Amino acid sequence: MNSKFAPILLSTVLCVSANNLMAQESSSCKTMRIADIGWVDNAANNSILELLAEGLGYQPKKTMVSLPITLASIQKKQMDVYLDYWSPSTDETVKPYRDKKTVKISAEPNMRGAKYTLAVPTYLYEKGLKDFADIPRFKEELAGKIHGIEAGSGGNKMLNQIIADNKFGLGDFKLIESSEAAMRTAVARAIKREEAIVFLAWSPHPMNLQFDMTYLSGGDDYFGPNYGAAEVYTITATDYDQRCPNAAKLVANLTYTTDMEAALMARIMEREKPTTVAADWIRSNPQWLDTWLAGVSTIDGKDGLVAVKNHLGL
Structure with a gap:
């Protein structure tokens, strides 16, 4: 091999080898x-x-x-x-x-x-359920229930803590823990009958288009400011x-x-x-x-x- 080409060839081989090594992912x-x-x-x-x-x-x-x-x-x-x-x-x-x-x-x-907090159908919001603190006034209509999602989720944990702390006067309420799909079904059923329901909601999610719903204020200490931003x-x-x-x-x-x-x-x-x-x-x-x-x-x-x-x- 001509010695003047050796460094160039060696450099090329090393470069190709290095690129191949970097490109390969373990099986x-x-x-x-x-x-x-x-x-x-x-x-x-x-x-x-x-x-x-x-x-x-x-x-x-x-x-x-x-x-x-x-x-x-x-x-x-x-x-x-x-x-x-x-x-x-x-x-x-x-x-x-x-x-x-x-x-x-x-x-x-x-x-x-994104955002994540409690929401209600807009017709219930217009009746006066606009804030976490308003929920106890509607206890009978709500059957004392708040609809969450699956057990162990962060939203459910915060709602359970609110209930345990009797925050907003919610100590006697029961959290309904189910799947997201089951929660949405319950909301759809309630809205069809124009019944009262309060539920975990978030954006992005098509529920915001599917349901005429409004987010509740007042949950900042648990869900964060700006409606659980x-x-x-x-x-x-x-x-x-x-x-x-x-x-x-x-x-x-x-x-x-x-x-x-x-x-x-x-x-x-x-x-x-x-x-x-x-x-x-x-x-x-x-x-x-x-x-x-x-x-x-x-x-x-x-x-x-x-x-x-x-x-x-x-």
Whole structure:
């Protein structure tokens, strides 16, 4: 070999080898273990991740579990990703894991502009149930019930604390803990009959379009100011970015808007397949792929943007 070309050839070989090394993802990362806690907004978030992951050659695997089990599973590295940590409403549930640094929480939220607190049908608001402190005056009409979602959720924990503290005079009320779907069914039934009901509500969610509803004031000490204004964060296993740096980069890139999420959720609630809904939305808004796939390759090191576009037929 001519000695004057040796440094150039060696440099090229090292560069190619380094790029290949950086591009390769361990085969153990192929299955992306995603938590699904049964919320429609979580299904919307997950549908985007699933679709992109499939296009990159991963095999996303969703498991439906409660929030406490989700956190414990991520701590034990039995799951990888949770995209729906609402703060401050679920801060109390997450706090032990955050304090001990046994899960990794994204530095920036994946969605801003959300809110989460109690709401009532607008006809009940117009009768005078406008604030948390007004609820006891309607106790008989409400049958002494407040409708929450699944046991262990942050919203339910705060409502249980309000009841335990007898805050706003709600000590004699009973929290109805059920699924989000069951809660929405109860609200729809009550509105159809023009009956009184008070329930956990949040935005983004199609319920804001489905129901003529109004959020209650007064819950700032528990749900936060501005009607429980919230930010949503991503939680991963502490070593996920080391074990699976490419997959972790994809997860870190994912951000959403409230309008995007509401559009996805509306169709998912009509029992359409979430990944089909996500695919339709992305085909109408392909510019988001540049953000989500920046610095992301396929699992075998090829161009991630090209692969996902091919996967979507773009």
